[in-house]
Amino acid sequence: MSKPEPVGANWAGTYQYQARGVISVSSKEELSELVSEGRQVRALGSRHSFNDVADTLGLLVELGALKGQPIIDQERRRVTVPSSMTYGAVGEFLESRGWALHNLGSLPHISGAGACATGTHGSGTTNQSLAAAVCGIELITGR
Numbered sequence: 001m002s003k004p005e006p007v008g009a010n011w012a013g014t015y016q017y018q019a020r021g022v023i024s025v026s027s028k029e030e031l032s033e034l035v036s037e038g039r040q041v042r043a044l045g046s047r048h049s050f051n052d053v054a055d056t057l058g059l060l061v062e063l064g065a066l067k068g069q070p071i072i073d074q075e076r077r078r079v080t081v082p083s084s085m086t087y088g089a090v091g092e093f094l095e096s097r098g099w100a101l102h103n104l105g106s107l108p109h110i111s112g113a114g115a116c117a118t119g120t121h122g123s124g125t126t127n128q129s130l131a132a133a134v135c136g137i138e139l140i141t142g143r
């Protein structure tokens with residue numbers, strides 16, 4: 001687990017995070033340990049939100065180091081992806097294997113978890129938001 005670093009601003013540079021620092025974890029065990037310590041923590045995505053929705057007075061946690069290859073379940077037409085993986089990366093992975101998501105947001109840089117947590121929409125007035133494609137999540141709690 002990294003030491004807390006200054007957080008800085010959101011992607012647009014229009015919002016300065018108030019959190020005490022940002023930590024990067026490299027395994028689920030580290031994340032679980034951090035949550036178990038009882039400190040106030042919040043996951044940080046790709047910082048594309050324009051307001052304080054991703055902020056905390058405690059610590060922000062970056063999950064980008066929790067990498068993993070997406071796993072496609074062809075029979076059930078599902079893909080399991082790391083929460084911080086961007087739609088751009090997921091799209092490329094799926095496209096190279098002949099698959100695609102039903103809809104995409106306007107930015108390839110946003111993370112799946114961040115987009116779903118904020119109700120990001122894609123295109124088309126009759127399509128549901130991107131979160132509608134989610135059929136399950138892995139929740140990391142304290143030990």
Ligand SMILES: Cc1cc2nc3c(=O)[nH]c(=O)nc-3n(C[C@H](O)[C@H](O)[C@H](O)COP(=O)(O)OP(=O)(O)OC[C@H]3O[C@@H](n4cnc5c(N)ncnc54)[C@H](O)[C@@H]3O)c2cc1C
Pocket residue numbers: 011012042043044045046047048049050053054055063083084105106107110111112113114115116117118119120121122
């Ligand atoms: C140029 C631009 C264009 C945009 N266009 C659109 C648009 O067309 N339509 C639209 O709907 N939105 C749009 N947005 C908003 C954008 O889609 C959302 O702000 C973005 O999806 C948030 O994702 P993020 O990865 O940046 O998350 P962050 O902003 O970093 O975090 C957002 C929320 O997700 C939570 N979170 C992040 N990662 C995790 C995780 N691993 N586990 C649990 N919670 C997590 C955070 O705690 C926070 O509550 C736009 C934003 C920009 C900058």
